[in-house]
Amino acid sequence: MQRTLIRNVLCSRDFGSQHTVAGWVRTRRDSKGGFSFLELNDGSCLSNLQILAGAGLPNYKTEILRLHPGASIKVQGKLVASPAAGQPVELQADSITVLGFCDPLEYPLGKSRISFERLREVAHLRARTNTFGAVARVRNTLAYATHRFFQERDFYYFNAPIITASDCEGAGEMFQVTTLNLENPPRDPERKCIDFKQDFFGKAANLTVSGQLEAETYACALGSVYTFGPTFRAENSNTTRHLAEFWMIEPEIAFADLNDDADLAEDYLRFLFQAVLQERQEDLQFFNDRIEKGLLENLSRLAQAEFTRISYTEAIAILEKNADQFELKPHWGADLQSEHERFLAEKMFKGPVIVMNYPKEIKAFYMRLNDDEKTVAAMDVLLPNVGEIIGGSQREERLEVLERRIRETGMDPADYWWYCDLRRFGSVPHAGFGLGFERMVRFCTGMTNIRDVIPFPRTPQSADF
Template sequence: MKKTSIVDIYTQNNYLHKVVTIYGWIRNNRLSKIGISFLTVYDGSSTQTIQIVASKLLSNYYTEIIKLTIGCSVKITGNLILSKGYLQVYEIQAKYVRILGWIDHPELYPISAKKHTIEHIRNFCHLRPRTSLIGVISRIRSTVFQSLNQFLNSYGYLWVSTPIITSIDAEGAGSMFKVSMLDINNRSIIKNNLNNNTDFFKKKVFLTVSGQLTLEAYACALSKVYSFGPTFRAENSNTKKHLTEFWMLEVEKSFSNINEIFLFAEKLLKNSIMDVLNNCISELLFLQKTIDKNIINRLNNFIHTNFIIINYTDVINILLKNKHIFTDDIVWGKDLSSNQEKYLVHVYFKAPIIIINYPKMLKAFYMKVNDDNKTVAAFDILVPQIGEIIGGSAREDRIQYLDSRISEMGLNKKDYDWYKDLRRYGTVPHAGFGLGLERLILFITGIKNIREVIPFPRTVGRADF
């Protein structure tokens, strides 16, 4: 018999009063004195579960069914009917229950029926998808991933796979993981091989912090492109908002400018949240009960709120007028602190903001220098709870300015010869941005720690699995 998923049962009407077969895992087994076992089963397709009514008349009732514990996997065939109980809509009157997988030592099972903290289940990332919370986050993450791809495809953007292993530092910050085949336990071999370029790639290579520079090569030929994949930063930061491995959406558009690209970024953000509201309502209702009671109103308000556009210099002036609120220094040419960002978004504007025209010393070498020669055509989008969620800029398309910025940043010019070719041979104005997928999921779900919104988090001191 064809397999039926729980989400199908709750979203379609053609299964009622028919024989169905479902596969899933036990979430609860409630035994009745009259010889009936009420099994709660989930299959990962929905926040919903289905109640299975298993009678003592079943051949394996006493030998197997009454011994089922949370986590056991089962195949069940039976009649789907409306439930007489008030806790569920449907139930299946079981005709056949087959146990596919038992739980060894149920008393030691880390994802047992008792309530566990998020920190506890984080220690079992290979098992935590079995919890309702991580299941909800995973389905929302998948919806957002698909939404971003579909949105860009609808606007004619082509997906380009950019290198994960690179020899260049796209951000000029130096926080990169080195990749080597050399024996790290033998220092003399490492020193000799590095000096003679005999390592695997014959040069120093790293895990990428951004695919943007290589993506620009395709933008300067195909006009509208994007990449979507893992990136890596070797920053010694162990906060609730930082990961060392995370997923980044990067978008590049030729014949574009900063104003066009940040308006497009705002539209992309709102579209992905609208798709979650339209497609993940049961997940949002679960989060409304457990994490954020205002989540649906918050997301609805977000997609109907106009973002505030403001210059960095004007931001500094606003903060200076209210400097008595802060303990952080407020200086033109310095990055905003998280407290300052929160004040701007939550208190002063009460809306998401787009800050533009940052001092050039704060930003990467590839950002287009403005006429004042002090600022660059860069922007950051700040949203409630999270702070910066998107960063982007117009790219410097004038080779003489690019040369100057590379020198100012102390970068090796030879490493960027190929990048300057994009300016030598038919240069075009272009712009782009990067969106951190995990930060977007944090904002949508209301989860407080970024380690919960990626399947297997990598942070300082932790690279399990």
């Protein structure tokens, strides 16, 4: 079907021009004068297009008066100036074709306000609401801006595997992939455990928690790469900040140190904020008015902000001086909690902060050991209202140090032979970071629950749709 998007019709002032539009009815108002007003939305923008449906239409009584919210229609008509305030144009219908009726008694998205909790139960329909349609458009803009940012800087898009036998984080909280008979799995008589040699891959396999290790292999051949794909964590966390399935952006850059990594993270975040401000003004205004007051001001400030860089040791010293403000007391050697991160970004520096050089005991094996042998070249980027948004590091490029760090975390370097090969054959300094995409969408929309910024959230005891 050849049609004009409603967002383009609303921008047109070519009165008298003919247009075909299609979408879903939001409301129908009948006039005593013998015509009806239909509010139509096709998802291309937040605003609806008003359709003037006259009683002279051949299907006015038989079909138009049976239209309710959720019904789908195609309209052919003439663009005219609207006499109503707040809507410069409307479409005077020459014909209306009903594509699908919608029973108002069955349709869960009526005129009444519906809670976000209820909308999660009908996630297959919630994108038709103002809020979730706007979330989807912001998400799309941030995704496209991500690809644009890295492509313009000569990065290659790398497709990391979803199924892996490696645990990047060393945390063990992974979803297992198996074709074994779960009721009677084969056993290894000597080790007295499940014999994964008989499984599909000949070894235990899992859904990936990160594409970083694999991305490093291509960065050490092509120079700069980035991943953008789903990752999985089997954490039994029922919070507003955690998902079992989420999307990650993970760039890896060769011939780079921690400062280069921080520079890239700063530029990337500014680029995302600028893109969403330029391209999603109407949706952001909606979020600013309905979800989080001050959102637009915050995003505008961050789009031009300078990032403060401090060491972990400096951060702990600041936090210890203000320890009475925290439920969990900070001390050197402990990871920063969300309340600590937000204090640094919101109260201490009143802007984005990059904390660098963390104790090695609280960071992953692949992070480069600093000369003090106590800290690693790691960084976390902190934003006001959210805390950590990016985590990254310079990667350990020295083979003997990497193997030692793997052993210290209770793993076997032999399981990471291919990863160690990068250090055996032409090793180079390299660095990278990871950004949880849903956390960025949540930040840019002001939505309070991360389950509301991904189409179909996967959480403990929930894998519907």
